[in-house]
Amino acid sequence: MKYSAFALASLLISTAAFAEEDRTGWPDSFTVATASQGGTYFAYGSGWANLVAEELGLTGGGEVTGGPGQNMALVHTGDTQFGMTTMGPAAEAIRGESPIAPGLQMTNACAMFPMYQTPFSVTALSSSGITSISEIPDGARIGFGPAGSTSDTYFPRMMETLGVNFDRRNGSWSDLGGQLQDGLIDVIAFAAGVPVPAVSQLEVQTDVNIIEFTEEEQATIMEAFPVAQFDIAADTYTTLTEDARSVSMWNFAIANCDLPESFVHAVVDIIMSDNERMVNIHRAARSTIPENWDKNNGVIAWHPGAARWFIENAGADIPADQIHGG
Template sequence: MTFKTLTAIAAGTALTAGAALAEQHQMDRSDWPESFTVGTASQGGTYFAYGSGWANLVAEELGLSGGAEVTGGPMQNMALVHTGEAQFGMTTMGPAAESLEGTNPIAPGLQMTNACAIFPMYQTPFSVTTLASSGIESVSDIPDGARIGFGPAGSTSDTYFPRMMEELGVNFERRNGGWDDLGGQLQDGLLDVIAFAAGVPVPAVSQLEVQTDINIIEFTEEEQQQIIDAFPVSEFSIEADTYSTLEEDARSVAMWNFAIANCDLPASFVNAVVDTVMSDNERMVGIHSAASETLPENWDKNKVMKWHPGAAQWFEENAGADIPDDMIHGG
């Protein structure tokens, strides 16, 4: 699992905008890494845009070289972070739980317990997109044998959306690929549906609706409840102003995302990373609007993974978090 670092930002001098914060974290930096990578997902998805943004922010503010890597998404990020091939990554609670249990398909039987939670990101809604010309306006309209793109193999979307479709009685041909690639296939008539699980707005969907007429399919109340009863998701509504295509809020379900770190990283380093991200939400929202949920009070949405000690300290000191000792790595 070796990947090309796509974005790298070197440190500035004491005259850069990040100098003050970098200086604030000068203490006990002797064991910090000189560079870092953040495992994201495919280009065209929210993970890549969001992950590239916070990687660059941290690199700039802490005076390090760091950036994002294209990966297969949450499942692969758990493996990369657990082994230390990536210092940081991003995952959703479902894939995290499976990885901790040893059922991650990338390494069956390996309990990936050396990946720790460091901060809450946002909820990932599950949504369905088709071309308006397809005539598909509901899940029940999806024809037997429809060619559905579920995102990169091993991603949250690919792990859960096929199961959800089966739960709702949809028969389909499963296709995988990056979100940009699948968007192109939908436009070219090579796919009938794309089943997105990504923070909204999904860049690939925003691009699609600029280029052609699309339908964003919502779940019925009955379908929503059926999925909630069967999977680790909660009720969610995609607000109408998320996409120009939507005229009203769209009923959906969602799963929480968390940033993760290798549990062996120095506590002071992880604490500084968390402080950089969580102390400037306005800048994070400027990176991607999904970061409107990247708030200290959402620390309690992690009910699956152990916290990195450096991150736990930050949330206890700055968000009044009451994290049990047995939920902190090494505690």
């Protein structure tokens, strides 16, 4: 969403004024739980953490974590103020079914703002000859990202559903990229916002195949898992010559539900009022726009400060029973 120069200036001025007038209960510093280095979460999360810290005059930054599942736990307990999660792991955590802490219903992590869709994609070296899911050899060593991440939670099950037999490997995206180049693994199954930094780096250093799902594979995955149809645009990677068929899952930023309403409202205002600034942090932020508030679909209770921003600025129809404490 773009604003006129006058409107944007007014928004930024009002944010600064608001922040100066009411900081009751605000923390002096904050942390955003992200994921492993080399992945989109780390780049995107560290970027908006630095932006908010600068705008509000606070100390803040991103923290390397195990990804969405662990982030739900860290934000729920208040070990970090903010984090990022995908909707599948979030739903499991709220039901008390997270492998991170089975039985713990993580209901003190609140929705803050929509981020972007996480496509599920497969990458192999061109020298491997693997150009499709069906060509992945029996017993292939597949890197699924950090243990407990969205990719590690869902992609092995997706591969099994598609009849792929594999040797499961875990690690940070940057580490797995190095292992792929060195021949220590055969395939990387990425679930991360695009462009994935590790894939972009691989493209610079070697020839890779970015493998899409067939229409039948896509339909099978969509029926079995909480994902939607998605196309990775051809201009995302230099390797692609046309859009690549994929599936995706939405990501949301989350906040500890006990944070002051005014604080979370101010943070959301900074993130959502200037999309161009967010896109400069990471191209995936093209989807970090107010009208995507509805992608929460009632999965995560809204933080009152975030809900107020979207109701006031995006015409969001958020029922009171979907707002924490409502």
